[in-house]
Amino acid sequence: MADPEDRTIRAARETFAGEVLEVTEVLAGFERFAASSLGVRALRELVPLGEDGARAALERLTEMQMLLKAKDLPSMAGVCDPLPAKAGAARRLDEDQLVALRSFLDAAKRLKAWLAERVEDVPRLGEIGGRIPDLSALVAEIDTVLDERGRVKRDASDLLQRLRQRIGDLSSQIDERVRRVLARSDVRNVLSDSSVHRRGGRPVLAVRAKSSGHVKGIVHDRSSSGESVFVEPQEVIELGNLMAEAHADERREVERILLELSTLVRNQRERIERSSTGVAQLELAWISTHYCAEVGARPALLPGERMAATGLLLRAARHPLLIEQVRVGQIDAVVPIDLRLGGDFSMLIITGPNTGGKTVALKTAGLFALLTRMGLPVPAEEGTTVPLYDRVCADIGDEQEIRQNLSTFASHLARIKDALERADERSLVLLDELGGGTDPEEGAALGEAVLEDFVRRKVPTLCSTHMGKLKEFAFRHAAVENACTEFDVETLAPTYRLTVGTPGESGAIVIARRLGIPQRITDRASARRERRDGEVAEVMEDLRKARLGAERLRADAEERVAQAAEHARGLEDKAGELERRGEQLEAEAQKGIEERVRDGLRLVEKALALLSQVPKEAAGPMRGVLETLQRELTGATLTERRQGFLDSMRKGSLVFLPRYRQRMIVHRVDRDKREVTCKLGSMKVRVSFEEVTPYEQL
Secondary structure, X not given: OOOHHHHHHHHHHHOOOOOOOOHHHHHHHHHOOOOOHHHXXXXXXXXXXXXXXXXXXXXXXXXXXXXXXXXXXXXXXXXXXXXXXXXXXXXXXXXXXXXXXXXXXHHHHHXXXXXXXXXXXXXXXXXXXHHOOOOHHHHHHHHHHEOOOOOEOOOOOXXXXXXXXXXXXHHHHHHHHHHHHHXXXXXXXXXXXXXXXXXXXXXXXXXXXXXHHHOOEEEEEEOOOOOEEEXXXXXXXXXXXXXXXXXXXXXXXHHHHHHHHXXXXXXOHHHHHHHHHHHHXXXXXHHHHHHHHHHXXXXXXXXXXXXXXXXXXXXXXXXXXXXXXXXXXXXXXXXXXXXXXXXXXOEEEEEOOOOOOHHHHHHHHHHHHHHHHOOOOEOOOOOOEOXXXXXXXXXXXXXXXXXXXXXXXXXHHHXXXXXXXXXXXXXXXXXXXOOOOOXXXXXXXXXXXXXXXXXXXXXXXXXXXXXXXXXXXXXXXXXXXXXXXXXXXXXXXXXXXXXXXXXXXXXXXHXXXXXXXXXXXXXXXXXXXXXXXXXXXXXXXXXXXXXXXXXXXHHHHHHHHHHHHHHHHHHHHHHHHHHHHHHHHHHHHHHHHHHHXXXXXXXXXXXXXXXXXXXXXHHHHHHHHHHHHHHHHHHHOOOHHHHHHHHHOOOOOEEEEOOOOEEEEEEEEEOOOOEEEEEEOOEXXXXXXXXXXXXXXX
């Protein structure tokens, strides 16, 4: 029987045709980038998010990519699944589960602090830290029970301590009595060896079988050869019984202690789950960032964002499962797909030969819609835009027919009916081989009626077909466009390239000729096709050329826009680097100025101290000059940056005192006297503003 939670996950994903789009298999490809069991579970339980949730997840991914670029990724060390489903429901957690929880809580606390330090740079990730609760009290409770190896401590309770002391005493007494037995010559003469063995936790001696009666006691076992029996000497039986009772009492006490600790954990379950949810969101962004770095993926743009398209735009998109096949050596390469839907047309009809990539194109588009709703990246080039569709309705393949006892055509109709009922302007509809599986004329007529309904309701639709009448459909509707997948007529191999703006040919006659069908047959087929479709074909060819030319101009413009965006990003990066370098140089210059000013002030102070040794008539003018110099030097450090530092100085701020070569905590700021009192441990130091700096000396 399927787990109820698994059924819930599948049901949530089915809003986006998750099973048809093989999202479970795709997410498995992300798992190898997971740092912990928590990350793996988060992927396996991931479902489409609400619009705000999806945007937040994509923003977290973008911020994590920035951290990767800055080589400042968080460490996921110690992260694990704190309460797996079965463990969380258990009445008592075992030591290993409690150790895992302890490790997770430590990691969560560390990550919370790490995020707090960077909240201004990565605000979306920083929000996670704010949602992770403080569970230090629970950690302390665990630490009172478990040692560093994860075993219940000897002093976890007074009773346990007494029981373990008793076990130790009994063990010593048993060892002493066994040694006495071994020391007897009548016993040594009948032993197979002089070692003390254990059977069921009891000490036993290996006695030769034919002499077993010479050692009084209980026989616990016999050797595999039958030549020896293992006897517990009578002298230690009573002590052994007492030891067994003590061990039983110890186990009961350990059970009680763990049960009590498990109750504390269960009482904190909601807070633990909040913590694990936050850390899981962090790890999902971490996983996605590493996935992007390896396969060349990125978070899709959303319509309305800067440089985003107005609808669905796939630029050099690659299906994740094909990427995985390349990685394991099953195929050589993935041919990227360019696809556009939205703006001036809401429906794209894709035609072309069998195995030419039509189904892959539909599945890639649908999968990208689902991954984007999950807050995950998509393998595509910069500029790829994916709207946040509310659902994906897909009629792809016929994998359900056997299970539902339906014919191929009936199964197609069932899924089309579902799409007609549920799809709207915020949906994406995928129709593979529309009109197939029945009489061609009736199938084409029914398919055309279905497409007209979707066009009328402005439902974004991707449709693949071999039906000639459906190819003509796009020429009669302004909101519909044709596209084709190409194949090489020489090799009869598909190129898997998709061209928007022109219908494709199934290539049946060409392929038949190449495969050796008699020419009289293929010529007759061509003649009949030309007589039937001649005038229509001529008109369609003219329209095809016009639309193809327009599409090429559009593609060229989009490429130029993408290049301009890339160039702009490069300039932004350079500007940022120059700004950072300028700030660094300014800070270094400021530090140098401050050091020289401090040296000058020290010299002035020394000179003022020596004035008492100078004749009074000379000391007066010299004092005036030195005090003027002192004022000038004091003002020399007040650049805008330094003034900002002094203005921001508050109780609790960290400052560096060059005189003491220490970074200290500000205890009090007296702006009237321009003095600051700092604390270093229990010591308090009062210095002038000129004595403090934000720059630690190297």
